Amino acid sequence: MLYFAWLKAKTGVGEEDVAPPAEVATVGQLVAFLKTRSPGHAAAFEVMSTVRVAVNQDYGNLDTPVKAGDEVAFFPPVTGG
Amino acid sequence: MAVRVQREDFDPGAELERFSSGKTSVGGICLFVGLVRDYAGHDPASGAAVNAMTLEHYPGMTERQLEAIEAEARQRWPLDDTLVIHRFGRLEPGERIVLVAASSAHRDAAFEACRFLMDWLKTKAPFWKVEHTPEGDAWVEAKQSDDAAASRWDKGTP
Numbered sequence: 010m011l012y013f014a015w016l017k018a019k020t021g022v023g024e025e026d027v028a029p030p031a032e033v034a035t036v037g038q039l040v041a042f043l044k045t046r047s048p049g050h051a052a053a054f055e056v057m058s059t060v061r062v063a064v065n066q067d068y069g070n071l072d073t074p075v076k077a078g079d080e081v082a083f084f085p086p087v088t089g090g
Numbered sequence: 091m092a093v094r095v096q097r098e099d100f101d102p103g104a105e106l107e108r109f110s111s112g113k114t115s116v117g118g119i120c121l122f123v124g125l126v127r128d129y130a131g132h133d134p135a136s137g138a139a140v141n142a143m144t145l146e147h148y149p150g151m152t153e154r155q156l157e158a159i160e161a162e163a164r165q166r167w168p169l170d171d172t173l174v175i176h177r178f179g180r181l182e183p184g185e186r187i188v189l190v191a192a193s194s195a196h197r198d199a200a201f202e203a204c205r206f207l208m209d210w211l212k213t214k215a216p217f218w219k220v221e222h223t224p225e226g227d228a229w230v231e232a233k234q235s236d237d238a239a240a241s242r243w244d245k246g247t248p
Contacts, residue, residue: 013148014218015229066151086232089217090124090188090208
């Protein structure tokens, strides 16, 4: 798991390995699991419309499949340039 | 076709020289350089003063997305070459953040591709700005105007 910008601040971690239950098969299910890790995680994922996700460095959404070993990143809408 | 994501500054003159040298079939190069403003938001009268900003990015995905944006531009226009340089780290007002360039046999493709590269970069490349103001630090929020600018390049939109 990777967190960027204010999601890193809210979760309190930039990077962590997690072992979700076997039934977690999508980003949406992963988010539900991550919210149970700490109050900071719950706060970070409170308003999902402000959160973007990438799975293995490609943009995804709540329905994108995830499996063990994937690199999943959460971050706000981008503001470069 | 090249992408560089770096902390250090770049020299637009030297980049232009390198980008244009030896290209006898190129009719035009369009090169855009983005700078750090000293106020937040759109309006200098109402925006908070910005002393500096820090750009965070997602190493690996940033390069991957920028390369995909370049590849898309080259599919859409008959380009000779493209270049994208984007900085990260702490930057002060007046400093250069980003450079995009496109070269083509004819100017229309160069102008359009340059604008496309910037519009897509602003909505797809994983960078985030935090502004350092006298009132404290604030993450910059994504602008709807940037989404609108990018969406006019959607396929099927006139």
